[in-house]
Amino acid sequence: xxxxxxxxxxxxxxxxxxxxxxxxxxxxxxxxxxxxxxxxxxxxxxxxxxxxxxxxxxxxxxxxxxxxxxxxxxxxxxxxxxxxxxxxxxxxxxxxxxxxxxxxxxxxxxxxxxxxxxxxxxxxxxxxxxxxxxxxxxxxxxxxxxxxxxxxxxxxxxxxxxxxxxxxxxxxxxxxxxxx
Amino acid sequence: xxxxxxxxxxxxxxxxxxxxxxxxxxxxxxxxxxxxxxxxxxxxxxxxxxxxxxxxxxxxxxxxxxxxxxxxxxxxxxxxxxxxxxxxxxxxxxxxxxxxxxxxxxxxxxxxxxxxxxxxxxxxxxxxxxxxxxxxxxxxxxxxxxxxxxxxxxxxxxxxxxxxxxxxxxxxxxxxxxxxxxxxxxxxxxxxxxxxxxxxxxxxxxxxxxxxxxxxxxxxxxxxxxxxxxxxxxxxxxxxxxxxxxxxxxxxxxxxxxxxxxxxxxxxxxxxxxxxxxxxxxxxxxxxxxxxxxxxxxxxxxxxxxxxxxxxxxxxxxxxxxxxxxxxxxxxxxxxxxxxxxxxxxxxxxxxxx
Numbered sequence: 348x349x350x351x352x353x354x355x356x357x358x359x360x361x362x363x364x365x366x367x368x369x370x371x372x373x374x375x376x377x378x379x380x381x382x383x384x385x386x387x388x389x390x391x392x393x394x395x396x397x398x399x400x401x402x403x404x405x406x407x408x409x410x411x412x413x414x415x416x417x418x419x420x421x422x423x424x425x426x427x428x429x430x431x432x433x434x435x436x437x438x439x440x441x442x443x444x445x446x447x448x449x450x451x452x453x454x455x456x457x458x459x460x461x462x463x464x465x466x467x468x469x470x471x472x473x474x475x476x477x478x479x480x481x482x483x484x485x486x487x488x489x490x491x492x493x494x495x496x497x498x499x500x501x502x503x504x505x506x507x508x509x510x511x512x513x514x515x516x517x518x519x520x521x522x523x524x525x526x527x
Numbered sequence: 528x529x530x531x532x533x534x535x536x537x538x539x540x541x542x543x544x545x546x547x548x549x550x551x552x553x554x555x556x557x558x559x560x561x562x563x564x565x566x567x568x569x570x571x572x573x574x575x576x577x578x579x580x581x582x583x584x585x586x587x588x589x590x591x592x593x594x595x596x597x598x599x600x601x602x603x604x605x606x607x608x609x610x611x612x613x614x615x616x617x618x619x620x621x622x623x624x625x626x627x628x629x630x631x632x633x634x635x636x637x638x639x640x641x642x643x644x645x646x647x648x649x650x651x652x653x654x655x656x657x658x659x660x661x662x663x664x665x666x667x668x669x670x671x672x673x674x675x676x677x678x679x680x681x682x683x684x685x686x687x688x689x690x691x692x693x694x695x696x697x698x699x700x701x702x703x704x705x706x707x708x709x710x711x712x713x714x715x716x717x718x719x720x721x722x723x724x725x726x727x728x729x730x731x732x733x734x735x736x737x738x739x740x741x742x743x744x745x746x747x748x749x750x751x752x753x754x755x756x757x758x759x760x761x762x763x764x765x766x767x768x769x770x771x772x773x774x775x776x777x778x779x780x781x782x783x784x785x786x787x788x789x790x791x792x793x794x795x796x797x798x799x800x801x802x803x804x805x806x807x808x809x810x811x812x813x814x815x816x817x818x819x820x821x822x823x824x825x826x827x828x829x830x831x832x833x834x835x836x837x838x839x840x841x842x843x844x845x846x847x848x849x850x851x852x853x854x855x856x857x858x859x860x861x862x863x864x865x866x867x868x869x870x871x872x873x874x875x876x877x878x879x880x881x
Contacts, residue, residue, distance in 0.1 A: 394875065394876075400875060401875030401876055401877070410708075410709075411708065411709045411711075412708070433876075434842070434875070434876025434877075435876075436842050436844060436845075436876060476863070476866070479866050480862075480866055483865075483866045484865075484866070501855070512863075513855075513856065513859040514859070516858070516859035516860070516862040516863045517855050517856075517858050517859040517862070519862040520843070520858030520859065520861055520862045521858070523872075523876065524872070
């Protein structure tokens, strides 16, 4: 979903159930049906209506209220359901090329296979860090579960049997707040 | 002079859009109000002010004060005992001072106080220095005064709030008017934990001619005035002039020779202002013990990360490239340092120290 805030509000909010429970609930006068809707939702948005907020090379021309109104179109509960939220800065045209996609794909496939069997649990220092973070960063119960899952995925990608404190710290970093 | 009459004169001034301060100081607020209209006219009051004074003569100043109090706004006039002693040193002290926020104790002249002012369009380096200076003053028990303008002013208030100390914002409009709007978040936080003051009654809209006048209050409320970054003819230089008139020290942060953005501050230094390079210098002028520098973290990567961030806010990808460390470990380290209170996200995807 490109330009996420441009979608209609009701459509966006309808994403919450499939993102959370992997199903949709359709209600009609004759009854209600539940249908499976396992989904992987990938979305992108600009930092502000003009697209330049935070860009070191271009000045943003948006009034603060416009930025806030633009970002508020994506509600907090919906934001919460995106496990990974990252800022993507301007790409450097002359930068070094990243890792080849084929290598990443192989690593993801291996991790996926591992995760089908079990998700690496947190080790003791990781548990402590997560408890600290819940306190210091005021995480909701849902956020806590999500961070734990993402930390397990990071550990699986690195082929580790336990998620370490660094995995939890990395998972916590993928929680960009949309409120300016 | 009666405090109620002073308040009535201030309200008449606000209603007419004419500053009654000069006449009230010379003839007394009661004389302005209690005479027949021909008297203020002969004193040189403009017709709009004469009318407003006549209408205000029997207004209920007590009820007005109670209304303000119900909105959390206090009001002292120049004949009140609790009128800030620092403002009495002005040759034109405001007739009344309105205040919003819990930190009225910060007006105590015993508290060491620095005004931190400068350009509304300051460069990143100037903003960061203003923030560090303010944080050091606040966390070592001093007060930071500024004018809630964009740029250096806002950075100074932010630094003081981050340092956990009191900060006073002096406005050129009513204390209940969050202006400029882009600073309304810092306005709200100062109203919650600092003090917002103005000589104009609540509801007064911002007007360009009121801003130079409020600069004299900024200078008066501080022991020293620091100009962080200013062009020639910047409003911050007006604040510095007021500080000199009051016999207070003026300090300036040097800039590169010949750079227009630093022409104002370099000019101050040329004429003898104290030179400020960092928080230790400012704390020295104020006679405050500079805050302790927290011990560097044990981890080598964390130390390098903090060193890189001391140059300015940076995106994790840029830090990863600069330090030759993978992006994953970089964000993990940033989060650990965030939990330890050493770094924070800037809301635009970058991280900054502190």
